Amino acid sequence: MSSSHNFSSYPPFFRPNQPQPQPQPQAVEFDSDPRPKSCSLPIIDFEALEAAHLSQVCREWGMFRLTNHGVSAELLTQLHNHANKLFSHKFEWKKGIPTTPMLYFWGNPALTMSGNAQQKGPPPADRHNWLEGFNVSLTNISHFHYQDPLLESFRCLLEEYGAHQTRLAKAIFKGMAENLDFPPPKSTSYLSPATGIIRVYRYLRCPAAERRWGIHEHTDSSVLSIIHQDQVGGLQVFKNNQWLDVEPIHDTLIVNLGDMMQAMSDDEYVSVTHRVKVNRVKERVSIGYFVFPAEDGVIHTSNYKPFTYADFQAKNELDLKTLGAKIGLPRFRK
Numbered sequence: 001m002s003s004s005h006n007f008s009s010y011p012p013f014f015r016p017n018q019p020q021p022q023p024q025p026q027a028v029e030f031d032s033d034p035r036p037k038s039c040s041l042p043i044i045d046f047e048a049l050e051a052a053h054l055s056q057v058c059r060e061w062g063m064f065r066l067t068n069h070g071v072s073a074e075l076l077t078q079l080h081n082h083a084n085k086l087f088s089h090k091f092e093w094k095k096g097i098p099t100t101p102m103l104y105f106w107g108n109p110a111l112t113m114s115g116n117a118q119q120k121g122p123p124p125a126d127r128h129n130w131l132e133g134f135n136v137s138l139t140n141i142s143h144f145h146y147q148d149p150l151l152e153s154f155r156c157l158l159e160e161y162g163a164h165q166t167r168l169a170k171a172i173f174k175g176m177a178e179n180l181d182f183p184p185p186k187s188t189s190y191l192s193p194a195t196g197i198i199r200v201y202r203y204l205r206c207p208a209a210e211r212r213w214g215i216h217e218h219t220d221s222s223v224l225s226i227i228h229q230d231q232v233g234g235l236q237v238f239k240n241n242q243w244l245d246v247e248p249i250h251d252t253l254i255v256n257l258g259d260m261m262q263a264m265s266d267d268e269y270v271s272v273t274h275r276v277k278v279n280r281v282k283e284r285v286s287i288g289y290f291v292f293p294a295e296d297g298v299i300h301t302s303n304y305k306p307f308t309y310a311d312f313q314a315k316n317e318l319d320l321k322t323l324g325a326k327i328g329l330p331r332f333r334k
């Protein structure tokens, strides 16, 4: 809860006055532009998807604001209210929640890159993402029930929200596949709704906000990602060599194209570079949906060697372990 001053809900690493490692010179990109411009992100009306406009936005931006998406403002508000309540519980309680279907995590930079929230060894301390969250598998979500009423109603809301996200991702991908003239086999193996996950994040307050990141600059590994953010702000997109603020508007969603979409489109569409700032005084909650290709579906294009999402994920994990960063698509270019 943004007004709360109870740091017992924070993972110990993020509590104020904890001894924290100083970023090494050159290891962390500092925020040199504390007041970036806001941007007029292109708007796509879901009820009137227009092929030529969608195609142009995917080529030029790789990110757009979705309106008329059919997810009610009430559902969005309820989700955020529940998330705020859950996050304000003590850290120890959150850590004790059964990990299926909602895995609690904090601070791991690998998780945005790989689509996999498993912590594999500690990240370099100054690369911590200033956040905590739940990683939710949509395939599992309807098979489990919680005793705790708050967790159970949150699970029900996520199930409902997940169904909406799946509907939206399928329709948006269909529009893209038509624009790109994907033959039917590609259209089916390139987007696998069964891989859909939701991440509910709480970005934590940070006294050294200009030297830390909610999420460092990155591209998503997904085909598509769909974000709903609360009113705090902090999401930024890199466009025309500058960082632009993606302003919160409650009844809209933000759609990102990920690396898989860029590869499938043979670099016609862009996997958008973005990051999330942290805030000194306010916590921020966002809810992201990420969807991937079928794990064994081979992506065949002219610019890239044939590869699967599993190959991509394996390479990213190796690069993270050995180099501390994701290299991503350049690893698979011909």
Ligand SMILES: O=C(O)CCC(=O)C(=O)O
Pocket (backbone or CB within 6 Å): 112, 199, 201, 215, 220, 227, 229, 235, 274, 275, 276, 286, 287, 288
């Ligand atoms: O919280 C957000 O607005 C964006 C999150 C994000 O970029 C990610 O999870 O990959």
Ligand SMILES: [Fe+2]
Pocket (backbone or CB within 6 Å): 112, 218, 219, 220, 225, 274
């Ligand atoms: Fe992202």
